[in-house]
């Protein structure tokens with residue numbers, strides 16, 4: 001009898017092993033994020049569904065704690081304010097829910113982290129464009145071929161898989177690594 005769980009474990013391990021090839025991309029993104037925070041700027045994160053959860057997870061590692069006690073670091077997930085999401089979604093469009101928050105909050109030197117497994121979510125793409133207009137940089141945690149988001153990013157990690165769940169699992173590992181790199185580079189780990 002086949003086991004869905006064992007199949008998923010195999011798929012997961014295969015994707016995770018292939019992440020080794022992305023070491024330089026992860027390092028580059030870690031440096032971008034750490035230098036953004038070191039310079040007194042902030043991180044804005046966004047994504048849909050499971051990636052919304054990833055965005056708030058990463059923000060909490062930074063404002064709260066990851067490994068060591070240290071000063072809180074400036075990071076905010078744009079997917080957590082249900083009033084903003086419903087107001088902007090209702091009065092403008094769902095494609096604008098992150099872009100309008102970016103327009104309101106992003107300042108030159110900040111960094112938008114867009115998390116999208118397809119690289120094609122319109123609201124994340126619009127947030128990236130809004131970040132550029134604000135003078136912020138753009139980092140992307142992506143999957144598949146990176147989609148249209150890849151070209152919008154100063155730093156991108158594109159997980160080599162076509163399965164949304166496996167890409168999200170890999171994003172969790174990358175997110176924890178980025179938090180570790182940030183703490184290392186800021187001299188707090």
Ligand SMILES: O=C(CO)[C@@H](O)[C@H](O)[C@H](O)[C@H](O)COP(=O)(O)O
Pocket residue numbers: 048049050051115116117118119120121124164165168
């Ligand atoms: O968590 C899952 C599937 O594992 C879903 O909630 C998934 O995140 C949603 O379908 C998202 O809308 C997918 O968006 P994206 O990753 O393509 O930007």
Ligand SMILES: [Zn+2]
Pocket residue numbers: 050165168
């Ligand atoms: Zn999921």
